[in-house]
Amino acid sequence: MKTIIRITGVLSLSLALVLLYAACGKAAPPSGKTLFHKKCGLCHSLDMALSKQKTAEEWRITVMRMKNEKRAPVSEKEVTAIVEYLASSERRAK
Numbered sequence: 268m269k270t271i272i273r274i275t276g277v278l279s280l281s282l283a284l285v286l287l288y289a290a291c292g293k294a295a296p297p298s299g300k301t302l303f304h305k306k307c308g309l310c311h312s313l314d315m316a317l318s319k320q321k322t323a324e325e326w327r328i329t330v331m332r333m334k335n336e337k338r339a340p341v342s343e344k345e346v347t348a349i350v351e352y353l354a355s356s357e358r359r360a361k
């Protein structure tokens with residue numbers, strides 16, 4: 268009997284953790300800034316991009332070039348988020 272209780276306890280705890288993990292994953296998609304910091308510093312410094320001033324259209328071309336030519340691991344959605352961040356005044360203020 269004790270074993271059954273213990274197994275049930277372990278199972279429900281794992282289930283709770285899985286649910287919590289799923290909820291966190293869905294709750295907040297990473298922001299353009301987070302994605303930029305995570306994915307754009309893999310091959311060169313982030314300054315490589317931060318030192319440049321480009322329009323949103325130019326950033327899209329650059330980020331797509333990083334994706335297609337250099338194989339940067341970003342999805343279409345992430346490209347949009349990163350472009351929005353790079354072209355934003357939030358970033359230019361720094």
Ligand code: HEC
Pocket residue numbers: 303306307308309310311315316319329330333337338339340341349
């Ligand atoms: C897989 C490696 C790799 C990743 C990941 C990567 N880059 Fe690059 N990037 C390069 C290389 C190599 C160069 C220099 C050669 C060139 O410009 O073709 C470069 C050059 C650049 C330049 C300078 C040239 C230009 O067109 O203005 C910018 C800006 C840039 N990267 C931005 C980014 C951004 C933004 C990301 C994130 C989406 C990113 N990179 C991710 C490899 C990468």
